[in-house]
Amino acid sequence: MLAYLLRRLIYAIPILIGVNxxxxxxxxxxxxxxxxxxxxxxxKRVTPEAIAKWKxxxxxxxxxxxxxxxxxxxxxxxxxxxxxxxxxxxxxFGRAExxxxxxxxxxxxxxxxxxxxxxxxxxxxxxxxxxxxxxAFFRATPLDFWGVVLCVAMMSVSGLFYIIGGQxxxxxxxRLVPISGFSGGLDAWKFLxxxxxxxxxxxxxxxxRWYRTIFLxxxxxxxxxxxxxxxxxELTVLFRHVLRNAMIPILTGVVVxxxxxxxxxxxxxxxxxxxxxxxxxxxxxxxxxxxVVRAMVFIGSVLYIVGLILTDISxxxxxxxxxFE
Amino acid sequence: xxxxxxxxxSDVLIWLLVVAAIGLGVLSSRSPPLRAAWQxxxxxxxxxxxxxxxxxxxxxxxxxxxxxxxxxxxxxxGDVGQQPLAYAIEVLSLLDAVAxxxxxxxxxxxxxxxATRAYAKESIDVRDADGVMRQSRDFPRLKHGGAHxxxxxxxxxxxxxxxxxxxxxxxxxxxxSMALGCAYWLARREACLVRKVWRGLWRGHTDFAWxxxxxxxxxxxxxxxxxxxxxxxxxxxxxxxVGQDVFYQVLKSVRTALVIGLVTxxxxxxxxxxxxxxxxxxxxxxxxxxxxxxxxxSSIPGVLLIAxxxxxMQVVIDTHPQWFATAAERADLRLLAxxxxxxxxxxxxxxxxxxxxxxxxxxxEYIQAAxxxxxxxxxxxxxxxxxxxxxxxxxxxxxxxSSLVLAEAVLSYVGIGVxxxxxxxxxxxxxxxxxxxxxxxxxxxxxxxxxFMFTLVLAANMLADxxxxxxxxxxxxxx
Numbered sequence: 001m002l003a004y005l006l007r008r009l010i011y012a013i014p015i016l017i018g019v020n021x022x023x024x025x026x027x028x029x030x031x032x033x034x035x036x037x038x039x040x041x042x043x044k045r046v047t048p049e050a051i052a053k054w055k056x057x058x059x060x061x062x063x064x065x066x067x068x069x070x071x072x073x074x075x076x077x078x079x080x081x082x083x084x085x086x087x088x089x090x091x092x093f094g095r096a097e098x099x100x101x102x103x104x105x106x107x108x109x110x111x112x113x114x115x116x117x118x119x120x121x122x123x124x125x126x127x128x129x130x131x132x133x134x135x136a137f138f139r140a141t142p143l144d145f146w147g148v149v150l151c152v153a154m155m156s157v158s159g160l161f162y163i164i165g166g167q168x169x170x171x172x173x174x175r176l177v178p179i180s181g182f183s184g185g186l187d188a189w190k191f192l193x194x195x196x197x198x199x200x201x202x203x204x205x206x207x208x209r210w211y212r213t214i215f216l217x218x219x220x221x222x223x224x225x226x227x228x229x230x231x232x233x234e235l236t237v238l239f240r241h242v243l244r245n246a247m248i249p250i251l252t253g254v255v256v257x258x259x260x261x262x263x264x265x266x267x268x269x270x271x272x273x274x275x276x277x278x279x280x281x282x283x284x285x286x287x288x289x290x291x292v293v294r295a296m297v298f299i300g301s302v303l304y305i306v307g308l309i310l311t312d313i314s315x316x317x318x319x320x321x322x323x324f325e
Numbered sequence: 326x327x328x329x330x331x332x333x334x335s336d337v338l339i340w341l342l343v344v345a346a347i348g349l350g351v352l353s354s355r356s357p358p359l360r361a362a363w364q365x366x367x368x369x370x371x372x373x374x375x376x377x378x379x380x381x382x383x384x385x386x387x388x389x390x391x392x393x394x395x396x397x398x399x400x401x402x403g404d405v406g407q408q409p410l411a412y413a414i415e416v417l418s419l420l421d422a423v424a425x426x427x428x429x430x431x432x433x434x435x436x437x438x439x440a441t442r443a444y445a446k447e448s449i450d451v452r453d454a455d456g457v458m459r460q461s462r463d464f465p466r467l468k469h470g471g472a473h474x475x476x477x478x479x480x481x482x483x484x485x486x487x488x489x490x491x492x493x494x495x496x497x498x499x500x501x502s503m504a505l506g507c508a509y510w511l512a513r514r515e516a517c518l519v520r521k522v523w524r525g526l527w528r529g530h531t532d533f534a535w536x537x538x539x540x541x542x543x544x545x546x547x548x549x550x551x552x553x554x555x556x557x558x559x560x561x562x563x564x565x566x567v568g569q570d571v572f573y574q575v576l577k578s579v580r581t582a583l584v585i586g587l588v589t590x591x592x593x594x595x596x597x598x599x600x601x602x603x604x605x606x607x608x609x610x611x612x613x614x615x616x617x618x619x620x621x622x623s624s625i626p627g628v629l630l631i632a633x634x635x636x637x638m639q640v641v642i643d644t645h646p647q648w649f650a651t652a653a654e655r656a657d658l659r660l661l662a663x664x665x666x667x668x669x670x671x672x673x674x675x676x677x678x679x680x681x682x683x684x685x686x687x688x689x690e691y692i693q694a695a696x697x698x699x700x701x702x703x704x705x706x707x708x709x710x711x712x713x714x715x716x717x718x719x720x721x722x723x724x725x726x727s728s729l730v731l732a733e734a735v736l737s738y739v740g741i742g743v744x745x746x747x748x749x750x751x752x753x754x755x756x757x758x759x760x761x762x763x764x765x766x767x768x769x770x771x772x773x774x775x776x777f778m779f780t781l782v783l784a785a786n787m788l789a790d791x792x793x794x795x796x797x798x799x800x801x802x803x804x
Binding site: 014015035036038039157158160161167260263282286290293294296297300301304 | 624741
């Protein structure tokens, strides 16, 4: 098990280097730092001095790959590739346009992101699996048919409308909870209620339909027939046998996203004014703050790879046949 | 010539797709398994109803994909020869020309659907009983909405009702004749009584789901007639902040959604098919390299990769204004770049599927036999592997369409979608969102975008289900 994990971690290194090179190519080769400076300072009437100053302030005034003027190791380290891209491996993300340290900003914004994402994830998983089990229990009845129709209809609604509609109905019309905002401590619940509810509802359509297909596939298998022949009730069959075996394909899709919960949801956070990482990213995109977007891309892929490894580990818990030797 | 044809890049690609679709149709009709699968799709009633609705959307989109620049009227009519021909800087499409009344009759600002007066009060001059001009605050009369009523604004409801009735009657007659024509045609083809065909058609005895197509056509026809009858003299869905007709915006959004949903697959398909087959068929270092490539790409969360790429594209476009002759060309190129970026970031899923399937196929006896006969690799891939992957490709195509249309709205909201000047569902929602806080609420823009987008995506999802059921060998065997 440990050897397997170690091997997986070593496999992750070339992938992270690849991600790093892609972001490097996107942010520094497709557009030179000069282009970015011109963009940030306004396209018209930009003096070369202003561009040079902008670059020097942000450390973009170095050669891209090889610094021929430097001495010793500086030939490779005193370059943009090293200072801006390779430094991300040790958690040094540089500074945002407003001068704040990105790494510190990210750690302080993780909390609010998790406060939204974690309840949404757990509650959502519970609700969708229950709904899918219900449909599977009443398979080939009108309830099942209309349930699937409902799922397809819910899939076809853009996530934006769920948020806008929910905010309008619950906050504006019924005035149950505030429209947006956030506060620390225990008071946060009334700000969290609506985003979590909307997050759960908007996820039902796609996932419940998919889980239903998985359940139905399991129900058709031989061991289920055996279980019924033993005289087990349909409910016992569903919960004791079908649900357990269906967990393997469900986990494949679900565990991968757990680490990504740290990143928060772009839409939810920006609509509800929650100071998490999702709204941080959106603000950075709107302000064209390249350093922040670059950092988020890197962190996102690190978390995704962690998710892949977690998926493999979770298999050993639900399926005793799988062993990593 | 009174106009200058303009060929935008996205137009070229859209018409190319039409040609490709016809090509696929011809190809499918020659291959028995594909033909059988399409016939299974044709038997699915929800699928065919959805396809009818989708075709209506595609027709609007195609009409909007023929562009031209109208000639400017020269001031002196006599000596046209001496003046150089001047064309308007504005690029119009055939749809713009057809819907000219919708496009040109702008109000000052918001107005409700079918309203005759504006949404906000203004100071207006009113002549009172003594004939003296006096200022008062009231809702000003709209310039175009219900202008034909003149001073008899109270008759608006009666007028709307009359128009709806006439439209419904006309639509009903048109639809009835079309349904009868269809029955006659079927009866002649099968050489039996019209009445028998008519009854069988509605009871679903036909091989093709004619009843679903006709029913969907009927609903579409009635709605179109009603909208047509009303949009001539009213703003059916109201007007937006700058007074533009919302119905016109919705029609224009259809093309943007179609381009995003269809052109993206044009970028995605070659990448995923080529790399997937190469990896699965050749294995070894080719497989390792391609697997590394798609694992790396797919490990970056999609939105962030798209955001990074779009930000960079914006810098390129903003620093090279000299590339674009008109604003429409710039918006168009930006749309295509977005499609390209979406395609490059989303080919990995399909590639993985195709690789797995090719791995399985290459171990089958008939391919090993071909290899033993010394058939070249290229020929084996083209003759044996590719045709056996077609069902996966077709399923992926229709499944991706709806998610891409939904993604466009989200991306435009985040600020990394289409050009802000380009009308799309995303920009419509984005503009309307701010106005929900107003009192009374401005809901019509959002509602119109919702209804049309929902219909489009729902139809696409339903067709995708039908296609998947028909093409997936595991499901097709069970049905």
